[in-house]
Amino acid sequence: MVPTGRVTIRDVAKAAGVSVSTISKVMNNRDGISEATQHRVREVIDELGYVSSVSARSLRVHRTGVIGVLISDFEPYATEVLKGIAQECHGSPVELMAWSGGTVQDGSARGWEQRLIARLAGTVLDAAILVAPSMTSVPFDRFAMVAIDPHEGPGFIPSIRADDAGGARLAVDHLVGLGHRRIAFLGGRADLASARAREQGFREAMAGHGLVVDEALVVRGDYSLEGATGPAHELLSAADPATAIFAANDLSALRVIEVARELGIGVPGQVSVVGFDDIPESLRSVPSLTTVAQPMIEIGRRAASVLFQLMAREDVPETDVQLPTRLVVRDSTAAPRRD
Amino acid sequence: MVPTGRVTIRDVAKAAGVSVSTISKVMNNRDGISEATQHRVREVIDELGYVSSVSARSLRVHRTGVIGVLISDFEPYATEVLKGIAQECHGSPVELMAWSGGTVQDGSARGWEQRLIARLAGTVLDAAILVAPSMTSVPFDRFAMVAIDPHEGPGFIPSIRADDAGGARLAVDHLVGLGHRRIAFLGGRADLASARAREQGFREAMAGHGLVVDEALVVRGDYSLEGATGPAHELLSAADPATAIFAANDLSALRVIEVARELGIGVPGQVSVVGFDDIPESLRSVPSLTTVAQPMIEIGRRAASVLFQLMAREDVPETDVQLPTRLVVRDSTAAPRRD
DNA sequence: AGCGGTAATGAAAACGTTATCGACATCGAT
DNA sequence: ATCGATGTCGATAACGTTTTCATTACCGCT
Structure with a gap:
C-alpha cells in the first residue's frame, strides 16, 4: 500500500531475492519451485500486496477467466x-x-x-x-x-x-379485448430482430382481428427514452389520434406516458398505453404500465x-x-x- | 473479420507499407504524418477493421479513459x-x-x-x-x-x-406508530458503515420511544439473500418472537418474508417486516415491502x-x-x- | 557546394507479464 | 570417476502497443 505507483513482479523478485520467473511460477502454481522458496515468495507477495496486472497478463496469455x-x-x-x-x-x-x-x-x-x-x-x-x-x-x-x-x-x-411476435399479439389482443380499434405502434431499433418481430406480431394480430393499421400511426424510435420523444409527440398530436398505443419496449412506452402528461392527455383516460419488457421502472410509473413481460x-x-x-x-x-x-x-x- | 486471430498494428503496418510507429501516430492523431499517408493508413485500418488492444495500450500509457x-x-x-x-x-x-x-x-x-x-x-x-x-x-x-x-x-x-441512521429511525417510528413494541433487528455486513449506522439508528429510535431492545432479537446477516436465511429463521422461530422485524436492507427483508411463508407465518398478519433500500424487487414481492427508500x-x-x-x-x-x-x-x- | 532547418518516417526501448529453454547443482547408479 | 537423471532456478524472448530519438529527404539560403 505504498502510495507510489503499482508494485510489479520485479519489485517482488527483488524483495524476495529471486528471479522474476520464479515469482511468476509461484503465482501460477507451476511446479519446479522448492517448498522453501515457494513459501518465502508467498510471504513477500502478501507483504507487498502484489497482484498481477490484468493488462500485462492478458497480453501474454490469452485465457483470462x-x-x-x-x-x-x-x-x-x-x-x-x-x-x-x-x-x-x-x-x-x-x-x-x-x-x-x-x-x-x-x-x-x-x-x-x-x-x-x-x-x-x-x-x-x-x-x-x-x-x-x-x-x-x-x-x-x-x-x-x-x-x-x-x-x-x-x-x-x-x-x-423472447417470443417477440407472440408477445406483440398478446398486447394487441388485450387492447382489442378492451374495445380498441384504432391502435398505434411505436417501434424500436429498426436493425434488431426483436423490433422487427414485434412489429410483425403487431401487424399479424391486427389483421387477425380484421383491423387495418393506419400507417400514419406507425412510427419508430430506438428503444431509448430520448429516441421515443419525437415519435411519441407525433402519435399523440396526430390529426386523427389512436385510442391506444403499443410501444415496442417499456422505455418508449414510459416516454409516451410522460409526453402525454405534458400534453394534458390522460392515460388511460384518453389513450391506453402498453409496453414490452416489464422493466422494474414500469411498475413504478404513474400510471403503472401494462406491458408484455419477458423473462429478463x-x-x-x-x-x-x-x-x-x-x-x-x-x-x-x-x-x-x-x-x-x-x-x-x-x-x-x-x-x-x-x- | 478474418476468422483467425486478431489483427494487430503490425498487420496494418505491413498492409499499408509503413512502419508500426506511423500507424500508432495516425491512430492517436499525433502530427508529423503527411496528409497522404494519413489517409492511406486510415483506409487500411478501416478495411482490416483494426482496433487497438486495450491491454497492450493500457500497459504502455496509463490513461485509458x-x-x-x-x-x-x-x-x-x-x-x-x-x-x-x-x-x-x-x-x-x-x-x-x-x-x-x-x-x-x-x-x-x-x-x-x-x-x-x-x-x-x-x-x-x-x-x-x-x-x-x-x-x-x-x-x-x-x-x-x-x-x-x-x-x-x-x-x-x-x-x-444515505442517511442511514435517520432512515432507521423512520422505520422504527413507523412500526411504533402502528403499535409495535417488540421489534427485532436483522443487521447487515458488520464491517460497513451503513450497517453500523442503521443499527445505531434503530437503537436510538427504540430508546427514543422508551422501548428496550431485546438482544435476543438482534441478529446479523450480510446484506445478501443467502446470508439472511439463518438469521431470519432465528428471529421467526424465537421463543418469544417479535411482532415486527426491521431488516437492514431489502434483500434481507425479502428473505424474511420468504422464510415466514415457509414457516406458515403471515406477513403482515403475524409479523410486520420493513426493509431498507427500496430496490425494484421490493415492489414486486408478495406482500410488497414497506421500506426505507434511499436515492440509489x-x-x-x-x-x-x-x-x-x-x-x-x-x-x-x-x-x-x-x-x-x-x-x-x-x-x-x-x-x-x-x- | 555547403549549410541549417524543417517535415516525414522508422528503429528501438519500454510497459508487466508468462513460457521456453538452458545452466547448474545434486545424486544414485554404473 | 563418469554418466545420466532429476530438481531448481534464471535469461530471455515474446505479447501489442506508444514514445523517444535518430535518420533521411528535401528545401531555401549563402
Missing part, C-alpha cells in the same frame, strides 16, 4: 439481464465484467460492439455476451459469443430472445449457460433459444372513451 | 447505483465498466476490492467507484476513487452514503460527479456526501395482532 457483457448502455433492460447472467456465473470460476460502449463516438463506421469486441476479445475477455448488438457474425473463431436480441440479418451468432433474468441465465457450453466446446443443441412472454395488466390501459 | 465500478456482485442495489453512474457518465468521454469480483476466492487475505484495484488500477482503469468496499484507504495517490457505503474504519476515501440513482450520480472532480484534480468540497431517505409504506407492515 473473464467473460464480458457488452452493452450499449446501463439501462434497465440490460441491467436486468445482467442480474441473470451474474446468477448463472455464481459459483463458476469466471469473473464477470460489463462494459458499456455506447457513448463513445469515434467516427468509425462500425458499431460499438465491433470495436469493443476487437479491443477486448482475446486479450481481456475469454468470451462475451452481446446485448442487442447490431453486429451479426462472429469475428474470431477462438472467441465464444452469445447474443441477446441480435441484429436481424445474415450471419449467425447463437442467440437468446431467465434470458440472462440462459445466455450465460449457452456461453459456458460454447466455451467448453460442447455441442450446443438449441442455438437460438426463444422464451415465452406473458401479459401484465396494470393501470395504463382501459376501455376507450365512447365518443 | 475507462472508469470502473467495482462491486462484489451484480445484485439489485449495485445495479441501481450503476444506472445512476451511467446517467452521469452520459455525454462525458469516459467509458464505463463494471467489474464484479465477489466470487473469486483465491485464498488471499485481502478483500475483493483490494485485489481488483491492484489488478486494474493504473492499467485498465483511470479511476474507480467502489460499492460497499471493505477497504478503507486509497492504495495509490495517482488513482482517483470514490466509495459508496464504505467500510467503517480508519483511513479515508471520499464517499457517498442519485447516489450513483453523485459518486460519478465527485469522481470526475477528483480526476480533474479539483477541490472536492463535500467529500462525504449524505443523502436523505424516506419511508415507503407498502403491504408488509400492519398493526400488531392483539393477543
Whole structure:
C-alpha cells in the first residue's frame, strides 16, 4: 500500500531475492519451485500486496477467466439481464465484467460492439455476451459469443430472445379485448430482430382481428427514452389520434406516458398505453404500465449457460433459444372513451 | 473479420507499407504524418477493421479513459447505483465498466476490492467507484476513487452514503406508530458503515420511544439473500418472537418474508417486516415491502460527479456526501395482532 | 557546394507479464 | 570417476502497443 505507483513482479523478485520467473511460477502454481522458496515468495507477495496486472497478463496469455457483457448502455433492460447472467456465473470460476460502449463516438463506421469486441476479445475477455448488438457474425473463431436480441440479418451468432411476435399479439389482443380499434405502434431499433418481430406480431394480430393499421400511426424510435420523444409527440398530436398505443419496449412506452402528461392527455383516460419488457421502472410509473413481460433474468441465465457450453466446446443443441412472454395488466390501459 | 486471430498494428503496418510507429501516430492523431499517408493508413485500418488492444495500450500509457465500478456482485442495489453512474457518465468521454469480483476466492487475505484495484488500477482503469468496499484507504495517490457505503474504519476515501441512521429511525417510528413494541433487528455486513449506522439508528429510535431492545432479537446477516436465511429463521422461530422485524436492507427483508411463508407465518398478519433500500424487487414481492427508500440513482450520480472532480484534480468540497431517505409504506407492515 | 532547418518516417526501448529453454547443482547408479 | 537423471532456478524472448530519438529527404539560403 505504498502510495507510489503499482508494485510489479520485479519489485517482488527483488524483495524476495529471486528471479522474476520464479515469482511468476509461484503465482501460477507451476511446479519446479522448492517448498522453501515457494513459501518465502508467498510471504513477500502478501507483504507487498502484489497482484498481477490484468493488462500485462492478458497480453501474454490469452485465457483470462473473464467473460464480458457488452452493452450499449446501463439501462434497465440490460441491467436486468445482467442480474441473470451474474446468477448463472455464481459459483463458476469466471469473473464477470460489463462494459458499456455506447457513448463513445469515434467516427468509425462500425458499431460499438465491433470495436469493443476487437479491443477486448482475446486479450481481456475469454468470451462475451452481446446485448442487442447490431453486429451479426462472429469475428474470431477462438472467441465464444452469445447474443441477446441480435441484429436481424445474415450471419449467425447463437442467440437468446423472447417470443417477440407472440408477445406483440398478446398486447394487441388485450387492447382489442378492451374495445380498441384504432391502435398505434411505436417501434424500436429498426436493425434488431426483436423490433422487427414485434412489429410483425403487431401487424399479424391486427389483421387477425380484421383491423387495418393506419400507417400514419406507425412510427419508430430506438428503444431509448430520448429516441421515443419525437415519435411519441407525433402519435399523440396526430390529426386523427389512436385510442391506444403499443410501444415496442417499456422505455418508449414510459416516454409516451410522460409526453402525454405534458400534453394534458390522460392515460388511460384518453389513450391506453402498453409496453414490452416489464422493466422494474414500469411498475413504478404513474400510471403503472401494462406491458408484455419477458423473462429478463431467465434470458440472462440462459445466455450465460449457452456461453459456458460454447466455451467448453460442447455441442450446443438449441442455438437460438426463444422464451415465452406473458401479459401484465396494470393501470395504463382501459376501455376507450365512447365518443 | 478474418476468422483467425486478431489483427494487430503490425498487420496494418505491413498492409499499408509503413512502419508500426506511423500507424500508432495516425491512430492517436499525433502530427508529423503527411496528409497522404494519413489517409492511406486510415483506409487500411478501416478495411482490416483494426482496433487497438486495450491491454497492450493500457500497459504502455496509463490513461485509458475507462472508469470502473467495482462491486462484489451484480445484485439489485449495485445495479441501481450503476444506472445512476451511467446517467452521469452520459455525454462525458469516459467509458464505463463494471467489474464484479465477489466470487473469486483465491485464498488471499485481502478483500475483493483490494485485489481488483491492484489488478486494474493504473492499467485498465483511470479511476474507480467502489460499492460497499471493505477497504478503507486509497492504495495509490495517482488513482482517483470514490466509495459508496464504505467500510467503517480508519483511513479515508471520499464517499457517498444515505442517511442511514435517520432512515432507521423512520422505520422504527413507523412500526411504533402502528403499535409495535417488540421489534427485532436483522443487521447487515458488520464491517460497513451503513450497517453500523442503521443499527445505531434503530437503537436510538427504540430508546427514543422508551422501548428496550431485546438482544435476543438482534441478529446479523450480510446484506445478501443467502446470508439472511439463518438469521431470519432465528428471529421467526424465537421463543418469544417479535411482532415486527426491521431488516437492514431489502434483500434481507425479502428473505424474511420468504422464510415466514415457509414457516406458515403471515406477513403482515403475524409479523410486520420493513426493509431498507427500496430496490425494484421490493415492489414486486408478495406482500410488497414497506421500506426505507434511499436515492440509489442519485447516489450513483453523485459518486460519478465527485469522481470526475477528483480526476480533474479539483477541490472536492463535500467529500462525504449524505443523502436523505424516506419511508415507503407498502403491504408488509400492519398493526400488531392483539393477543 | 555547403549549410541549417524543417517535415516525414522508422528503429528501438519500454510497459508487466508468462513460457521456453538452458545452466547448474545434486545424486544414485554404473 | 563418469554418466545420466532429476530438481531448481534464471535469461530471455515474446505479447501489442506508444514514445523517444535518430535518420533521411528535401528545401531555401549563402
